[in-house]
Amino acid sequence: MRVVVTGRDGQVVRSLLERGARAGVDVIALGRPALDLADPAGVDAAVAQAAPHVVVNAAAYTAVDKAESEPELAWAINAGGAKAVAQAAARRGVPVIQISTDYVFDGSLDRPYREDDPTQPLGIYGQSKRAGEEAVAAATDNHAILRTAWVYSPFGANFVKTMLRVGASRDELSVVADQKGCPTSALDMADAILAVARNLVDRPDADLRGLFHMSGSGSTTWAAFAEAIFAASRSAGGPSAAVRPITTADYPTPARRPANSQLDCGKLARLHGVVLPAWQGSVASCVTRLLREASA
Numbered sequence: 001m002r003v004v005v006t007g008r009d010g011q012v013v014r015s016l017l018e019r020g021a022r023a024g025v026d027v028i029a030l031g032r033p034a035l036d037l038a039d040p041a042g043v044d045a046a047v048a049q050a051a052p053h054v055v056v057n058a059a060a061y062t063a064v065d066k067a068e069s070e071p072e073l074a075w076a077i078n079a080g081g082a083k084a085v086a087q088a089a090a091r092r093g094v095p096v097i098q099i100s101t102d103y104v105f106d107g108s109l110d111r112p113y114r115e116d117d118p119t120q121p122l123g124i125y126g127q128s129k130r131a132g133e134e135a136v137a138a139a140t141d142n143h144a145i146l147r148t149a150w151v152y153s154p155f156g157a158n159f160v161k162t163m164l165r166v167g168a169s170r171d172e173l174s175v176v177a178d179q180k181g182c183p184t185s186a187l188d189m190a191d192a193i194l195a196v197a198r199n200l201v202d203r204p205d206a207d208l209r210g211l212f213h214m215s216g217s218g219s220t221t222w223a224a225f226a227e228a229i230f231a232a233s234r235s236a237g238g239p240s241a242a243v244r245p246i247t248t249a250d251y252p253t254p255a256r257r258p259a260n261s262q263l264d265c266g267k268l269a270r271l272h273g274v275v276l277p278a279w280q281g282s283v284a285s286c287v288t289r290l291l292r293e294a295s296a
């Protein structure tokens with residue numbers, strides 16, 4: 001199976017390359033300048049040349065706060081780019097997997113979100129990603145849209161790396177304790193995406209297609225996530241800091257974020273047979289790997 005994934009250095013693309021190599025799956029990353037999501041005219045030729053069996057759109061404009069001051073670019077990449085990728089896959093007659101986000105929800109529900117719960121994004125990032133979901137679904141029925149959340153990995157920029165960096169130079173830091181969600185390892189996600197890709201390539205079934213939630217098992221707050229990162233780091237001899245729990249009101253940001261964006265992943269388990277590991281163990285593995293690589 002040849003999997004073509006958009007982006008070069010992103011967390012999910014790097015994870016797919018690593019896990020694909022281990023699983024004997026041919027993963028090809030297509031990034032700028034060959035494929036630029038902000039320039040949809042070139043997308044079709046780039047995808048055609050890679051001759052995929054399945055396409056994964058893992059590239060996106062992911063700077064949640066910056067998007068508020070760059071809405072045109074965020075929309076071009078997250079909506080226009082996603083549409084071009086899905087159309088290119090449809091032209092080749094192959095399935096497309098679109099990666100989306102928990103930030104399509106406003107967080108007002110008091111339970112984990114299901115796929116059929118109404119979306120109501122609070123900011124430009126979430127709005128543009130929701131538009132991307134709609135554009136992919138309109139371009140082809142042969143799609144799976146996978147909404148994930150709070151992604152971290154040894155690659156790129158993420159909350160785990162931020163906490164370890166800040167923890168190295170401070171005794172205490174303040175982290176919001178009133179936003180709940182599901183931390184997700186990009187490496188765990190890569191295994192899961194490859195399993196979904198296999199199912200889509202092998203089977204024409206309509207119920208394998210559509211919208212699915214895919215996050216790490218369990219849920220937490222950003223403050224408790226930070227505590228877990230520092231606990232893992234301490235036990236491996238790495239940096240740590242005390243976490244002071246604060247409220248969202250104490251931590252003003254350009255973009256609003258959902259207070260609850262836990263995802264109910266039951267549909268993915270039921271139809272694709274895919275369940276991601278509990279977030280705690282995967283966070284500990286990521287932290288130990290980062291510390292090991294930093295000292296190597």
Ligand SMILES: NC(=O)C1=CN([C@@H]2O[C@H](COP(=O)(O)OP(=O)(O)OC[C@H]3O[C@@H](n4cnc5c(N)ncnc54)[C@H](OP(=O)(O)O)[C@@H]3O)[C@@H](O)[C@H]2O)C=CC1
Pocket residue numbers: 006007008009010011012013031032035036037038039057058059060061062077099100101102129148149150151152156157
């Ligand atoms: N990070 C998170 O916490 C979450 C992410 N998601 C979604 O998961 C997916 C993967 O996210 P993640 O791996 O963390 O992303 P990253 O922020 O780590 O990487 C973004 C990727 O997008 C690529 N990219 C950005 N702009 C363009 C462009 N114009 N043309 C081509 N490629 C571009 C980057 O390219 P380059 O390699 O050149 O830098 C990079 O590979 C995205 O769809 C995101 O919306 C969902 C929930 C949570």
Ligand SMILES: Cc1cn([C@H]2C[C@H](O)[C@@H](COP(=O)(O)OP(=O)(O)O[C@H]3O[C@@H](C)C(=O)[C@@H](O)[C@H]3O)O2)c(=O)[nH]c1=O
Pocket residue numbers: 062063064065101102103148149150151158159162173174175176179222251253257
């Ligand atoms: C660094 C830091 C953040 N925070 C807060 C801000 C915010 O509410 C929360 C997380 O901050 P971040 O900026 O790391 O995360 P954020 O950019 O909001 O992460 C999101 O990224 C996009 C791409 C997604 O799709 C989402 O699922 C989600 O992962 O923690 C603190 O309270 N203290 C801190 O020291």
Ligand SMILES: [Mg+2]
Pocket residue numbers: 063064
């Ligand atoms: Mg951020």
